[in-house]
Amino acid sequence: MSTSEHAPAPSNKGTKECIPMAGKANTQKAAARSAGTNPTNDPKSRDLERNRVSPQGEALRTNQGVKIADNQNTLRAGPRGPSLLEDFIMREKITHFDHERIPERIVHARGSAAHGIFKVYESMREYTKAAFLQDPAVETPVYVRFSTVQGPRGSADTVRDVRGFAVKFYTQEGNYDLVGNNMPVFFIQDAIKFPDFVHAVKPEAPNEMPTGGSAHDTFWDFVSLVPESAHMVLWTMSDRAIPRSLRTMEGFGIHTFRFVNAKGQARFVKFHWRPVLGSYSLLWDEAQKLAGKDPDFHRRDLWDAIERGDYPEFELGVQIVEEADEHKFDFDLLDPTKLIPEERVPVKIIGKMTLNRNPDNFFAETEQVAFHPGHVVPGIDFSNDPLLQGRLFSYTDTQISRLGGPNFHEIPINRPVCPYVNNQRDAMHRQAIHVGQASYEPNSLNDGWPKETDPAAEDGGFESYQERVDGTKIRVRSESFADHFSQAALFYNSMSQPEKDHIAAAYQFELGKVTKPEIRARVVNEILANFDADLAATVAEGLGLPAPKKGTAKLVGPKSSPALSLMNRVKPGIKTCKIALLAAPGSDGAAIRQLQQALGGEGAVPMLIAPTLAEIDGLAPDATIAGLPSIMFDGVIVVGGAKGAKTLAQSGDARHFVLEAFKHLKAIAALGAGRDVLTAAQLPDHADGVATGDDQQSADVLKAFIAAAEQHRVWSRAAQAESVPA
Ligand code: HDE
Numbered sequence: 001m002s003t004s005e006h007a008p009a010p011s012n013k014g015t016k017e018c019i020p021m022a023g024k025a026n027t028q029k030a031a032a033r034s035a036g037t038n039p040t041n042d043p044k045s046r047d048l049e050r051n052r053v054s055p056q057g058e059a060l061r062t063n064q065g066v067k068i069a070d071n072q073n074t075l076r077a078g079p080r081g082p083s084l085l086e087d088f089i090m091r092e093k094i095t096h097f098d099h100e101r102i103p104e105r106i107v108h109a110r111g112s113a114a115h116g117i118f119k120v121y122e123s124m125r126e127y128t129k130a131a132f133l134q135d136p137a138v139e140t141p142v143y144v145r146f147s148t149v150q151g152p153r154g155s156a157d158t159v160r161d162v163r164g165f166a167v168k169f170y171t172q173e174g175n176y177d178l179v180g181n182n183m184p185v186f187f188i189q190d191a192i193k194f195p196d197f198v199h200a201v202k203p204e205a206p207n208e209m210p211t212g213g214s215a216h217d218t219f220w221d222f223v224s225l226v227p228e229s230a231h232m233v234l235w236t237m238s239d240r241a242i243p244r245s246l247r248t249m250e251g252f253g254i255h256t257f258r259f260v261n262a263k264g265q266a267r268f269v270k271f272h273w274r275p276v277l278g279s280y281s282l283l284w285d286e287a288q289k290l291a292g293k294d295p296d297f298h299r300r301d302l303w304d305a306i307e308r309g310d311y312p313e314f315e316l317g318v319q320i321v322e323e324a325d326e327h328k329f330d331f332d333l334l335d336p337t338k339l340i341p342e343e344r345v346p347v348k349i350i351g352k353m354t355l356n357r358n359p360d361n362f363f364a365e366t367e368q369v370a371f372h373p374g375h376v377v378p379g380i381d382f383s384n385d386p387l388l389q390g391r392l393f394s395y396t397d398t399q400i401s402r403l404g405g406p407n408f409h410e411i412p413i414n415r416p417v418c419p420y421v422n423n424q425r426d427a428m429h430r431q432a433i434h435v436g437q438a439s440y441e442p443n444s445l446n447d448g449w450p451k452e453t454d455p456a457a458e459d460g461g462f463e464s465y466q467e468r469v470d471g472t473k474i475r476v477r478s479e480s481f482a483d484h485f486s487q488a489a490l491f492y493n494s495m496s497q498p499e500k501d502h503i504a505a506a507y508q509f510e511l512g513k514v515t516k517p518e519i520r521a522r523v524v525n526e527i528l529a530n531f532d533a534d535l536a537a538t539v540a541e542g543l544g545l546p547a548p549k550k551g552t553a554k555l556v557g558p559k560s561s562p563a564l565s566l567m568n569r570v571k572p573g574i575k576t577c578k579i580a581l582l583a584a585p586g587s588d589g590a591a592i593r594q595l596q597q598a599l600g601g602e603g604a605v606p607m608l609i610a611p612t613l614a615e616i617d618g619l620a621p622d623a624t625i626a627g628l629p630s631i632m633f634d635g636v637i638v639v640g641g642a643k644g645a646k647t648l649a650q651s652g653d654a655r656h657f658v659l660e661a662f663k664h665l666k667a668i669a670a671l672g673a674g675r676d677v678l679t680a681a682q683l684p685d686h687a688d689g690v691a692t693g694d695d696q697q698s699a700d701v702l703k704a705f706i707a708a709a710e711q712h713r714v715w716s717r718a719a720q721a722e723s724v725p726a
Contacts, residue, residue, distance in 0.1 A: 051364075062088070062089055062092055074087055075089075075090065102404065103401060103402050104152060104402075105402065106198065107150075108147035108149055109147070110153050110155050111146060111148075112146055112299040113143060113144055113145035113146065113365065113369065114143075114355040114358055114359065115143055115359065116141075116142045116143075116312075116353055117141055117142060117353070118132070118139070118140045118167075118316070118351060118353040119139055119140070119351055119352060120132070120133045120134070120316075120351035121136060122136060123135060123136070124350055125261065126261060127259040127267055127320060128260060128261055128380060129260065129261055129262040130173070130176070130259075130377050130378065131171060131377070131378075132171040132176070132377070133351070140169050140170065140171050141170045142168060142169050142355075143167075143369060143413060144166065144168075144353070144355060145166045145366060145371070146164060146298070147163065147164035147166070148163060148164075148212065149162045149163075149201075150201050150202060150212055151211055155295070156212055156291035156295035157295060157297045157298035157299055158282060158286075158288075158290040158291050158295075158298065159212035159213050159291060160214065160215075160237075160241045160284075160287065161241055162181050162183055163181060163182040163246070164181055164182075165180045165181055165182050165249065165252075166180065166371040167180075168369065168371060168375075170416065171417075172417070173377040173459070174416050176375060176377045177372050177375040178253055178271055179371045179373045179395070180252050180271065181252060181254060182243065182251055182252070183232065183236070183240055183241075183254075184254060184272075185231050185232050185235065185254065185336060185337050185338060185339055185487070186254055186337060187223070187226075187228075188229065188336075188337075189336060189387060189481050190386045190390070191391060191393075191394070192390065194394075197229075199218070200218045200219050200222030200223070201214050201219045203216075210513075214510060215509065215510040216513060216514065217514050217515055220519050221519050223523070223527070224522040224523045224526060225522070227485070227526065227527060227530070228337050228481070228484050229337075230527050230530070231338070231484065233527075234488050234503065234531075237506035237510070238491075238502065238503050238506070239282075239499055239566055240281065240566070241506075242281050242287040243279075243281055243282070244281055244712075245280070245298060245302070246312075247275060247301065247302060247305055247355075248275045248277050248279050249279060250274060250275065251271075251272070251273030252271065252339075253270060254270075255270075255382075255383060255385040255387065257380060257381065257382060257388075258381040258383060258465055259318075259320065259379065259381075260379055260381050260465050261379070264465075266323055266381065267320050267321060268320070268323065269318050269319065269320050269321070270321075270339075271317070272319070273316060273353070274316075274349065276314065276315060276571070277312075277571055277575060278569050278570050279569035280566065280712045280713075283664050285663070286664055289629075290631055290632075293632075297632070303358055306356065306358050307358065308605070310575070310603075311355055311356045312354070313353065313354050314352070315351065316349070316350055316352070316353065317347035317348060319340050319345040319348070320345070320348065330483075330486070330556050331483060331486070334383055334384050334478075335480070337484070337487070338487055339487065341490070341558055341563070342563040343562070364413065368411045368413055368414070370403060370414050371395065372399075373388060374391070377462070378455070378462045378463070381464060384467075404428055404429060405427050405429050406428070407429045410429070410430070410432060423438075423439045423440055423450070483556065485531040485551070487557070488531040489531040489532060489559075491561075491564055492532050494560045494565050496715075498715050498718060499565060499567065500535070503535065504535055505542075507523070507539045511523055511524075520543050524536050524539055524540045524543070529549060530552065530553035531555065533550065533551065570711065570712060574599075574603065574604045574635075574706055574710050575603035575604065576604070577712075578604070578632065578634050579599050579633060579634065579636070579637060580609045580630065580632075580633040580636040580637070580661075581595055581639055582609050582639065582648060582654060582657060582658070582674075582677070583609070583610050583639040583644050584610050584647035584648050584651075584654075585610075585615070585616050585647070586616075586645075586646070587610075587641035587643075587645070588640045588641035588671075589616060589618060591639050591640055591671060591672075591695065591698060592616065592617070592619055593619070594698065595637060595639070595698075596608075598702055602706060609621060609622065609623055609625055609628055611648070611651055616644065625651070625657055629657065629660070630660045630666070633666070634667070634709060635661070635669075636666065636668055637670070637702075637705060638658065638671070638677045640671040640673050640674045645673035645675075645676050646676070648674075648680075649679075649680035654677060655677065655680055655681040658678060659682075662687070662690070663721045663724055664713075665713040665715060665717050665721055666709075666713070667691075667705050667706075667711075668691070669690070669691040669692065669701050669704070669705035670690075670701075671695055672694055672695035678692070682724075683724070688708070688717045688720075689711075689714030689716075690708075691705045
């Protein structure tokens, strides 16, 4: 085999034992086996570490462990002859490659994830017996997957869509999955409608368009005919559907669940995730441009933050409702299209999750992780929400086809960290080698093991909450689910003016893409007019429709809930904000160094951006203007220095950079000659959130810049920004 054109890799002369799966990992497994321990219940062998396969120092081998001498050439009959079927090395490699893909998730296909830990702030003993919520000293490992819903695996991150927010807690009592979204309500009330909804929102059947968005006929056709979707569609037309980052998104369990304490007392509970940095959104123009310029914008942001050590943190909050108060609301707690206003039941913050490690392998972890709202632990139970009840069936079912059989719980990322021994046997891809004769219960051959655990015992077995259920077998929607518009009105009324403007623009954009006029008219007249006449009129005008008729729905309940506005979710500081330092050769290097230090000291991420990658006073730019346009940043500072400023002022790209930042309401500063760049870009002389000054005034300018940047958007500039071309 010396005809290879490639230089042969250094051969492995080691005398390692032949081990089929992977070096170290398998040696440990072998050791566990010879020590007589069962790989499924020996704590050490359950460590995910043992599944990490490193190529370091390893010879290239076949899946059967045979060392490979030539990985460049197929076995053939003579140098120019046909390939031989006998070549088991080539056949194994190609066969495996042919099967590398698995079906993507039917919804939430595009996702990114991270490892982390969760700790409760104080014992929740009063409310729940869940072991991971008892002791502030206990760290529970978590794996969190964020996702979009509509698009396929390769779609863009910043599309207008709901985001999935799924958390797997690896607790000592088994896995608990909180499989939520970044919005607190859902489109439909009954699981049986989910396939209809998903078929409507997914790309259309004849042409598989559009990718990653809901701006098309079938989605709007469906939601215009299903008024229970009104509230959630409004959320998806709001800024919540275009988050600035996954790290600053709120999360919600949506359904009402139950907490059950050791005395068997139950209370209703709704779950919330609150990002410690606050919650922010993109502007629609940014979101659209980012989808082209960096389709991985969210994924990259999450990954980079964790690599930098800026670990995303989310606090877990709960709204707890006594069972006795179940019927004290003007909506049904079981209806997933409703939220409990925080002003009515405050969100109690009970713990914090910190995402501190990126996955090693996207496929093995993020693609193969299997969430399920039915993965609960003692102390957490379900309500009769008909959407939740359907989900309890769906998630195991979907994994069976997605992950190729019922043993997906044995894939490393899905394995509990506690033992999971039972009498289930065999099936596709079984990993455990069960020993012993008895795989049934009761048995005497194995002294009765594995045995049930008394729920009353410490660390007891799972026991369902004993809710009394007594009803007629019937297919009917409860009358208490009939109000579809009051909470849509509540949400809309709670928005600030810019948020309301964005909502109207989003309806106009989406409906503008709908080809059937009758669908557009139905949304305006049958949906929007029923919860807000002004919104209906604005949308109608934008679509060239006649003024809508007056809505007939009766609106009840609170008029507004300030907690729903993202404007009230802003947190002080500019930690992890990305700030562009716009410069060119000849810019003031000392000023750049000073700014880098000062911004870094605030926890921000300053990046030197220049027309080319040529050094500026000994500093290497982080990227070019073309490589990282202003849409990737939270603010921009144009550095002083006459020569550099002149280059920037003459550069159309540099002028566009500041103009676009201005248009997108970002904090801007210019020092010394850097001000000429703003003038060349024809920015107004005075505008909110634009700080300028002489080189000597840099401390004051920076202070003003930070004050603007920590607002995240300079909303008061919106009218001025409108008139600026971009
Ligand atoms: Fe899901 N959903 N869903 N869903 N869902 C899936 O499970 C389903 C619903 C959510 O990162 C699927 O493993 C039904 C609400 C997230 O892997 C599937 C119904 C909420 C994820 C499925 C709903 C969600 C999924 C597809 C109506 C918010 C991604 C692949 C009864 C509370 C999890 C998979 C991840 C994924 C079914 C409604 C959240 C098909 C039938 C409501 C975050 O099983």
